[in-house]
Amino acid sequence: MPGRRLPLEGVRVLDISQVMAGPYACMLLGDLGADVIKIEPPGTGDQTRGSMGFKMKGADSLGFLNMNRNKRSVTLNLKSAAGKDVLLRLAKDADILVENYRPGAMRRLGLGYEVLKDVNPRLVYTSISGFGQTGPWADRPGFDLMAQAMSGVMSVTGYPDSPPVKCGVPVADIGCALFAVYATLSAYIGAKNTGEGQYVDAALFDSAMAFSVWDICDYWGTGKRPEPLGTSNKMTAPYQAMASSDGYFVMGANNQKLWVQLCTLMKRTELLEDPRFSTIALRLANRAALQDELERSFRTQPKDFWVELLLANGIPAGPIIGYPEAFASEHSQARQMRMEIDHPVEGKVPNIGFAVKLSGTPQQVRRHPPLLGEHTQEVLAEIGIGDAECARLQAEGAFAA
Secondary structure, eight states: OTTOOOTTTTOEEEEEOOSSHHHHHHHHHHHTTOEEEEEEOTTTOSGGGTTSSOBOSSSOBHHHHTTOOSEEEEEOOTTSHHHHHHHHHHHHTOSEEEEOSSTTHHHHTTOSHHHHHHHOTTOEEEEEESSOSSSTTTTSOOOHHHHHHHHSGGGGSSOTTOOOOOOSSOHHHHHHHHHHHHHHHHHHHHHHHHSOOOEEEEEHHHHHHHTOHHHHHHHHHHOOOOOOOTTOOSSOSSEEEEEETTEEEEEEOOSHHHHHHHHHHTTOTHHHHOTTSSSHHHHHHTHHHHHHHHHHHHTTSOHHHHHHHHHHTTOOEEEOOOHHHHHHSHHHHHTTOEEEEEETTTEEEEEEOOSSOOSSSOOOOOSOOOOTTTTHHHHHHHTTOOHHHHHHHHHTTSSOO
16 A cells, blocks of 8 residues: 555664674564664674675675665764763664674673663663573574584484585574564564563574474474484475486475375376385385385486476475576566665665565665665764764764774
8 A cells, every 4th residue: 555654664773783683683674664773883884794795896795785774874882981872862762672792792881781771661672692691501602503503403404424514594593583573573562562671582592493393393202313304304205305317306295195196196006005105104214215216207207397297286396496596487586586776886786575575565675775874973863963962972982993
């Protein structure tokens, strides 16, 4: 509906985060209409401006430009008294603050939740860290790799007897961003109702563990340690990548009806009589033999033949493709999963499209990923800091490294 307000319009977010989980979470809030003010260290700014992915013409990496749209940038030296004073004044009118410093760092700066709660009782203060704010691992530096390794996720990734393999995408980082957003917005709704904000403690480690429903339930139920299965599934078979005459494709006959349909379609009805494969439990127990039998047939034709045939007969299947092919696909284009953002330095910048679609209030790119400190004076003016006071703060080190 033209002119309809975005869901988070009027919500002010202070983004005091760097690298991935925090900035990604705040970008999602910005995409939904929030006024996200990114507080960055003077001089260098967010670490990923110069160190995450392909460098563009300017100082910023393409990774930074894909996680920081719909934000305004303010540079503040939070180690200076003047910089802290500015942040406290910003927090007075903010609804949400997101930070991902090491646990305890904001408190040592005099900017922890207890301090900011006194300034603004309705503030939702979200801390994102590797291992959370409590527990014996809380002080450890935590990145996606460590969270995957120490949560159990890496132990079930890859193939049996292979060296350790991490997930190809940063599931702990992105997962934590998503969990942080839902918890933060829930707390914000609560604060709207009660006038009281709260502290949100989000951790990459916890988020990675939360993704492990099937694996940990399998362990709790059987007492057997979950192991990596490649592309296979713990709960059903066949449901995996299969070899054809010219490469691999994925397919899933993951219930008895589809299993019968698959065997009939492949003209392998003798498999229906094979006692090794008569139930899902038996097919799981004889997974390797099952794969060998099916690939005897699959290897007689190219992968596209099998994908088309299986899909035409109601059996889930698909090709294994890379990112260039995925983003160039007609479906990706129809879903608008690649878009371009106008940038004052870079011109047209490619961005991943919105992962969910809202019918009444479609998400929008309202602001390009900001230049470092681009909106400092604009934002300060909004909280009543004029030119003279700004000059005083500058002299006191509020904006200098």
